[in-house]
Amino acid sequence: MYRRDFDKLLASGKLPRLLYLYGECDYQLSRYARLACDQLAQGEEIQKLWFDDYSLDAALAILGQSSLFSATNILWIMSDAKLSKKELEALAGVIQRNESAGVVIQTTHPAAKDHERTVENLGGIAVRFFQATIGEAVAFLREEAAALGLTLSDFLLNRLLGLHENNLSLAVNDLAKLTLIEGEIGIKEIDEVVFGLGSLTIESVLAGLMTNADTPAQLEKLYEQGEEPMAILLATQRYFLQLFAFHRHIKLHGNYDSRAILGFKLPPQIERERAQAAIKITLPTFSSLLELLLRTEGRLKSSKKHDAQAELTAAFITLKELLLASH
Numbered sequence: 001m002y003r004r005d006f007d008k009l010l011a012s013g014k015l016p017r018l019l020y021l022y023g024e025c026d027y028q029l030s031r032y033a034r035l036a037c038d039q040l041a042q043g044e045e046i047q048k049l050w051f052d053d054y055s056l057d058a059a060l061a062i063l064g065q066s067s068l069f070s071a072t073n074i075l076w077i078m079s080d081a082k083l084s085k086k087e088l089e090a091l092a093g094v095i096q097r098n099e100s101a102g103v104v105i106q107t108t109h110p111a112a113k114d115h116e117r118t119v120e121n122l123g124g125i126a127v128r129f130f131q132a133t134i135g136e137a138v139a140f141l142r143e144e145a146a147a148l149g150l151t152l153s154d155f156l157l158n159r160l161l162g163l164h165e166n167n168l169s170l171a172v173n174d175l176a177k178l179t180l181i182e183g184e185i186g187i188k189e190i191d192e193v194v195f196g197l198g199s200l201t202i203e204s205v206l207a208g209l210m211t212n213a214d215t216p217a218q219l220e221k222l223y224e225q226g227e228e229p230m231a232i233l234l235a236t237q238r239y240f241l242q243l244f245a246f247h248r249h250i251k252l253h254g255n256y257d258s259r260a261i262l263g264f265k266l267p268p269q270i271e272r273e274r275a276q277a278a279i280k281i282t283l284p285t286f287s288s289l290l291e292l293l294l295r296t297e298g299r300l301k302s303s304k305k306h307d308a309q310a311e312l313t314a315a316f317i318t319l320k321e322l323l324l325a326s327h
Contacts, residue, residue: 006032006127015039017095017102018124020088022112027140027168028129030272033076033106040102041074050078051280056087063094063101073101080280082109085118092122137161137168144172144269148179156190163194169273170204176269202227202235205316210277210323215316219309229308230300233315237293244286246278285326289319 001009009015010032019036021029037046047062049055054077062075077083083105095101116126132140141157152160157171164170174193181189194204205218222232242262249261256275258266266274281289296315300308 001125001127003129010035016124018092018122019104020119020124020126021106023129025129025131029106033104036104037074037076041072044072047075054079056090060094075103078106080108082111088118132168141171144175148175150178160190170207172269173273202232206239209320215320216313219313219316223309229312233297233300233312240289243278246274250279282326285322289322292318
């Protein structure tokens with residue numbers, strides 16, 4: 001099944017209790033997984049097993065529970081790994097035995113499409129999400145902007161999307177940041193959010209460290225815009241320290257309340273993105289990358305500008321390797 005057909009199924013209110021969402025667009029996968037979970041949960045709490053927290057035993061334990069205080073028992077699984085056929089069969093089996101249970105599986109694994117027929121044979125639905133076209137992406141941004149109380153023309157939404165090289169997730173993040181601007185929003189304000197504040201520009205590059213983005217090319221753009229290697233490094237250290245704080249809080253408390261973690265409330269979309277990024281990184285990887293950043297800081301302090309750029313680019317390549325190897 002594809003997105004348009006899934007939209008109709010969502011509108012009908014007749015979702016099956018086994019949903020398997022896969023594809024290439026992180027934004028659409030998270031959006032539709034959340035919509036599906038909300039509909040299935042009927043206002044009750046949604047259980048989550050994301051990335052390293054997922055195991056078949058943990059999932060079966062959650063789905064097998066029954067409660068006097070909740071009419072539904074919905075589990076949202078988010079994973080970069082490919083679940084096996086046996087795992088899908090086990091999940092479907094416990095759902096069949098427990099009528100209040102349901103599971104929504106979200107994955108970006110390249111071989112996820114191999115399970116389409118298996119999911120359908122088990123009474124579920126598999127939905128594939130492709131990268132959104134420009135028109136579709138602008139429509140999503142228009143809807144997200146309206147939900148945030150922003151009035152932006154399609155021209156401005158196109159500009160925001162283009163500045164992020166059509167990365168819908170990053171564009172949605174910046175919509176949340178635009179809510180902090182007082183007065184009318186135009187080209188100047190869009191450009192300032194994306195490029196005018198160093199940490200915002202750097203954040204776009206940092207988000208790409210866990211994707212296939214061309215990190216050296218992105219860094220080169222930052223250098224061309226006048227960003228100093230040391231400023232980029234310090235922002236990077238702050239970013240990963242924040243992610244570590246999110247990771248620790250999620251493990252201890254099972255939620256990602258940014259006010260409790262950071263002392264101030266992040267916009268909801270940014271809060272979710274921080275949580276999703278943090279939980280993907282293992283504790284040994286956090287240790288390795290923070291040590292790498294500390295060593296890089298020492299080298300940058302003794303380097304000339306051109307050498308500092310080369311040092312930082314080399315460090316970011318290593319960072320990317322560490323992050324991609326951790327999940």
